[in-house]
Amino acid sequence: MTIHPTAVIDKKAELDSSVSVGPYAIIEGKVRIDAGSRIAGHAVITGPTYIGKNNSISSFATVGGDPQDLKYAGEPTELIIGDNNRIREYASLHRGTVTGGGKTVVGNDNLLMSYIHIAHDCKVGNGVIMSNVATIAGHVEVGDCATIGGLVAIHQFARVGKYSYIGGLSGINLDIPPFVIITGTRNRSRISGINKVGLKRRGFSRETIAKIDTAFRIIFRSPDLLLKDALEIAKREITDCSEVDDMVKFFEESERGVVRRTAE
Incomplete structure (x- = not known):
């Protein structure tokens, strides 16, 4: 364990012997940090917080602070x-609230860039990228491998589907379907198509991408169809594709409503 002599570490904290802590970092309360994680100088970690293996927390990040509720x-x-x-400089990640289930959860292999904010009771999946100053409010759910661009603001209780790109x-004030690309200011956000480049990079086959694209055209580019009818047609016409099943299910489970408007 490499701990700088100026670091302040609470006696309640449990750090694996391979954890490194930089100068003037503060670790207070019931904090547990597993093997290989690196805490840079001036970072602040407050418990109860659990941090897994091989995480990198940069200078001035605030991890595990009280919820802003x-x-x-x-x-x-x-x-x-x-x-x-990888949690970069000045990022802030807050603990949960009792009314929201008591915990905020961040998965594995995420890149959380400078000044991002993850509020109370959020659930962030695996392989997510949050660019600089991206902000997600309380109770937001972000699916695996979603990309959230810089200066994006996401309303509380909204969901971001897996493999989507914002x-x-x-x-964002409505749910964002999986696999799509969306851009635009509040109330004028538009979906421009599926995230083909992102899907290719993640190893999706041409056949699967084609099926997702077909489902997209049925659901999003059929103005004469009611949403429930478009979903039924997508389920009936596109078989043996779990990704299309996931897209349809995402709509069916939405409580806030899903962005359906497309770019002209």
Whole structure:
């Protein structure tokens, strides 16, 4: 274990022997950090927080702070972070609230760039990229391998589907379907198509991408169809494709409503 002599570490904290902590970092409360993780100078980590293996937390990041919720009254809620995440400078990740299930959860292999914010009770999957100053409000769910561009703001309780791509400066107040690209300011966000480049990079086959694209055209580019009818047609005409099943299910489970408007 390499701990700089100026670092302040609470006696309640549990750090693996291979963890490194830089100068003036502060680790307070019930914090557990597993093997190989690196905490840079001036980072602040507050518990109860669990941080998995091989994470990198950069200078001035604030991890595990109190939720920014007026109903929060000091309850011992949690932040849980998986493995192999990169949390860059000035990022802020907050613990959960009792009314939201008591925990904020971040998965594995995520890149969380400078000044991003993950609010209370959020659930962030694996392989997610949040660009500089991207902000997700409380109770937001972000699916695996989604990309959130710089200066994007996402409304509380919204969901971001897996493998989706949100362009920079977008304001999001409805659910974003999986596999699509969306850009635009609040109330004028438009879906321009499926995230073909991202899907190819993630190893999706041409056949699967073609089926997703066909489903997209049925659901998003059939103005004469009611949404429920478009979903039924997609399910009936495109078989043996779990990704299309996931897209249809995403619509069916939405409580806020799903962005369906497309770019002209």
